[in-house]
Amino acid sequence: MIHARSDRSSIEELLEEEGTQVQLSVPDLTKNILNRNEGTLTDTGAVKAETGAYTGRSPNDKFIVKDDETAEKVDWGKVNQPMQEETFLHLYHKVIGYLKDLPERFVFQGYAGADEDYRLPIRVITEYAWHNMFARQMFIRPGSEEKPLHENAFTVLSAPGLKADPETDGTNSEVFVTVSFKHRIVLIGGTQYAGEIKKSIFSVMNYLLPKQDVLPMHCSANVNAEGETALFFGLSGTGKTTLSADPSRYLIGDDEHGWSDRGVFNMEGGCYAKTKDLSIETEPDIYRAIRFGAVLENVAVNPGTGKPDFTDTSLTENTRVAYPLDHIDNALEESKSGHPDKIIFLTADATGVLPPISKLTKEQAMYHFLSGYTSKLAGTERGVTTPEATFSACFGAPFLPLPPSVYAKMLGEKIDEFNTDVYLVNTGWTGGAYGTGKRMKLSYTRRMVDAALNGEFKNTEMYQDPVFGLNIPLHCDGVPEEVMIPRNAWEDKSDYDTQAESLAAKFHENFKKFAYADETIAAAGPVKR
Ligand SMILES: Nc1ncnc2c1ncn2[C@@H]1O[C@H](COP(=O)(O)OP(=O)(O)O)[C@@H](O)[C@H]1O
Ligand SMILES: C=C(OP(=O)(O)O)C(=O)O
Ligand SMILES: [Mn+2]
Numbered sequence: 103m104i105h106a107r108s109d110r111s112s113i114e115e116l117l118e119e120e121g122t123q124v125q126l127s128v129p130d131l132t133k134n135i136l137n138r139n140e141g142t143l144t145d146t147g148a149v150k151a152e153t154g155a156y157t158g159r160s161p162n163d164k165f166i167v168k169d170d171e172t173a174e175k176v177d178w179g180k181v182n183q184p185m186q187e188e189t190f191l192h193l194y195h196k197v198i199g200y201l202k203d204l205p206e207r208f209v210f211q212g213y214a215g216a217d218e219d220y221r222l223p224i225r226v227i228t229e230y231a232w233h234n235m236f237a238r239q240m241f242i243r244p245g246s247e248e249k250p251l252h253e254n255a256f257t258v259l260s261a262p263g264l265k266a267d268p269e270t271d272g273t274n275s276e277v278f279v280t281v282s283f284k285h286r287i288v289l290i291g292g293t294q295y296a297g298e299i300k301k302s303i304f305s306v307m308n309y310l311l312p313k314q315d316v317l318p319m320h321c322s323a324n325v326n327a328e329g330e331t332a333l334f335f336g337l338s339g340t341g342k343t344t345l346s347a348d349p350s351r352y353l354i355g356d357d358e359h360g361w362s363d364r365g366v367f368n369m370e371g372g373c374y375a376k377t378k379d380l381s382i383e384t385e386p387d388i389y390r391a392i393r394f395g396a397v398l399e400n401v402a403v404n405p406g407t408g409k410p411d412f413t414d415t416s417l418t419e420n421t422r423v424a425y426p427l428d429h430i431d432n433a434l435e436e437s438k439s440g441h442p443d444k445i446i447f448l449t450a451d452a453t454g455v456l457p458p459i460s461k462l463t464k465e466q467a468m469y470h471f472l473s474g475y476t477s478k479l480a481g482t483e484r485g486v487t488t489p490e491a492t493f494s495a496c497f498g499a500p501f502l503p504l505p506p507s508v509y510a511k512m513l514g515e516k517i518d519e520f521n522t523d524v525y526l527v528n529t530g531w532t533g534g535a536y537g538t539g540k541r542m543k544l545s546y547t548r549r550m551v552d553a554a555l556n557g558e559f560k561n562t563e564m565y566q567d568p569v570f571g572l573n574i575p576l577h578c579d580g581v582p583e584e585v586m587i588p589r590n591a592w593e594d595k596s597d598y599d600t601q602a603e604s605l606a607a608k609f610h611e612n613f614k615k616f617a618y619a620d621e622t623i624a625a626a627g628p629v630k631r
Contacts, residue, residue: 112198113257113287116227121206126231128395131238134208134231141232145408147394148423150401151232153294156277157400157418158482159301160293161500163273165190165280172283176309177505189272190282190289196271197289200264201229208234211252213242214303216437217367220316220360223255224303233260236296236397239426241303242371242437256286256306262294281306296399296424297482300374301501304358307369309503317361317512320498322346323354323368325439331366332555333359335471335497336448339479341529343375344544345448345551347387352434353427361516367438372426377401378419380412384544391429398423419480419487441520444555446527447497452477452489454531454539455602457588458581459550460572461559465626467517467524471496472510472616473609473627477530489536491605493612507618525554526572533591535601542585549580569602570628 116122126134132149135141141151166176168184176182201207208228215221226237237258265276277292279302288302304320311318321335322342331354336342343356355368356375375388377398382389392398392410399422402414415421427433447470449456462470474497477489483500495506502509517524529547531539553559553575562575565587574586584590592598606628613619613627 113227116198116202116207117209119202119207121204122209123206124209125211126208126234128235128238131208131231131235132394135235138231140230142403143408144398144403144410146392146396146410148392148396148398149232149235150398150403150410152400152417153296156293156295156484158295158420158484158486159297159500160275160277160279160295160484162484163275163277163279163292165278166503167280167282167284169282169284176503181499182503185272185280187282187284190280190285193266193271193273193278193280193289193291194285194287197259197261197264197291200261201227201259204229210234210237210241211255212238212244212371214307214369215360215367216242216369217360217362217364220311220314220362220367222307222310223252224258225252225255226258226260226299228260229263230260230294232397233294233296233299236424237299239395239397239424240300240370240372240374243426254286256288256303258288258290258299258302260290260299262290262292264291266291283309296397297374297422300370304369305501305503307358307360308501311360312504312508312512315363317509317516318369319359319361320357320496320501321359322356323359323366323439323442324348324351325354325434326351326555329440330444330555331439331442332444332446333366333442334446334448337474337476337478337492337494337497338482339376340448340450340476341547342448343373343388344385345446345548347385347430348548349387349432350552352432353430354434354437354439355427361442365438365440366442371437372424373430374422374424377410377412377421377423378415387430388423390431391425392423393429396423396425396429420482441516442522443520445517445522445524446551446554447471447524448527448529449476450479450489450530451475451528452491452530452536453601453605454533454535454592455588455598455605456526456528456530456570457567457572457574458528458532458542458546458585459554459578460526460567460574461564462524462526462572463626464517465622466572468510468514468619468623469613469626470526471513472506472619472623473612474499475609477536489530491608506616523554527551532585532588533593546581546585550578553578568629569606571626
């Protein structure tokens with residue numbers, strides 16, 4: 103067996119190989135993308151690339167190497183599939199060989215984690231220049247004077263053109279996304295979906311940060327002028343990116359944060375927004391972020407004019423743009439702030455029965471954090487084409503190597519200590535389930551979130567939902583009253599009752615796996631009958 107030292111040396115060899123381009127600037131990366139025909143320039147100034155067959159994450163192809171370091175810690179199962187170290191090393195050598203044989207390869211060195219005490223040096227070595235631009239814009243770039251630390255960096259090797267053979271390579275398909283904590287390496291092959299690069303480092307952070315007493319979170323974050331911080335947890339498509347880009351608040355980040363005893367910090371240096379139906383009217387900040395330096399992924403572009411068409415989802419529902427935080431006017435430069443005093447759990451309820459906003463008790467907050475009820479929306483994961491009800495613990499199960507209890511315990515302690523208010527917001531369907539109802543209007547959700555963050559519900563009369571036990575404000579300025587109580591928004595009340603009872607039963611069924619949870623937390627779910 104080859105030990106860590108020689109693995110490192112072959113990465114070093116790769117770096118010294120002719121054709122290795124290190125730390126290219128955005129203009130130089132753009133030139134490479136165009137000259138190498140990896141993508142095109144759009145009329146916005148942003149480049150655009152297509153990923154071919156894989157336009158979302160491949161969760162079934164994700165592995166963690168099971169070794170002395172991870173064996174007892176990782177929550178093994180469908181999300182965290184074990185891989186033997188031998189299999190990993192075999193793949194590793196294949197990837198290194200593949201990248202070495204290419205005429206060129208691209209290297210980005212930077213960080214994950216804006217807080218200097220907790221940041222992880224990372225190095226991303228990519229087959230494609232456009233993936234390097236993605237990494238450069240999404241991770242934290244070293245300052246212009248700063249020589250990036252790459253000693254002991256976690257290295258991502260991205261070789262989409264290398265397809266695995268499950269028979270001989272020990273993978274599930276031609277795609278593999280596999281991490282070894284011992285070797286501090288992520289291998290990506292077979293897929294060009296850029297999201298794998300950022301989400302694999304997020305998984306790494308979710309493993310490493312709790313050891314340093316920092317809670318890693320799948321959430322966006324922003325802060326107002328008074329320094330009051332808000333977090334928005336939610337699975338893909340629930341609105342983290344959209345709702346955190348708010349002209350009246352400073353953006354900290356759109357997807358991944360850590361919460362230490364000093365407060366919250368962004369893990370990233372950029373955002374990765376969905377562009378489906380994007381318009382300047384409904385999402386002005388994101389729209390304006392699409393300019394030179396941004397990377398469009400699988401967005402249809404008119405070949406004559408170079409104009410992106412955000413309504414065209416012929417390549418995928420999961421069309422995306424990546425841009426650095428400074429493309430958002432009111433992004434907070436330091437990327438960190440104090441302890442949050444408001445937390446929003448976002449859920450895209452495809453059954454249309456959860457209230458558009460409700461205030462949670464501490465026990466309900468823990469219950470809903472562990473449950474992580476939402477729908478997988480079309481596109482972000484392979485094979486999902488219509489909303490699929492799912493329970494995703496901590497609103498981020500696909501990215502959590504450790505058992506949910508680890509993260510839940512940390513969140514519970516912090517909510518207690520800082521007396522954080524928690525709201526549950528349904529950005530999904532209303533007036534009926536997916537198919538008959540409609541997606542909640544974004545302008546209503548924005549208004550309700552604003553109201554919650556401004557403390558407008560302090561004296562508002564609340565109605566307790568008889569099925570879910572959730573406390574719903576009866577009034578929110580700017581939102582029609584009939585929207586607030588979901589049952590009132592449904593034409594057929596008995597239909598509503600059936601759906602609500604059926605969802606409540608799913609909550610109970612799912613919660614059985616949290617047998618260890620405190621009785622008061624277990625009792626904070628839907629009313630049992
Ligand atoms: N009521 C709503 N609240 C939030 N987003 C909504 C709503 N209705 C529609 N959307 C759309 O849903 C998508 C939410 O995606 P996004 O903000 O990227 O989620 P995430 O960052 O959590 O993956 C956006 O395309 C947004 O325009
Ligand atoms: C990029 C992703 O996350 P999100 O949709 O939350 O931005 C993803 O899940 O692949
Ligand atoms: Mn997002």
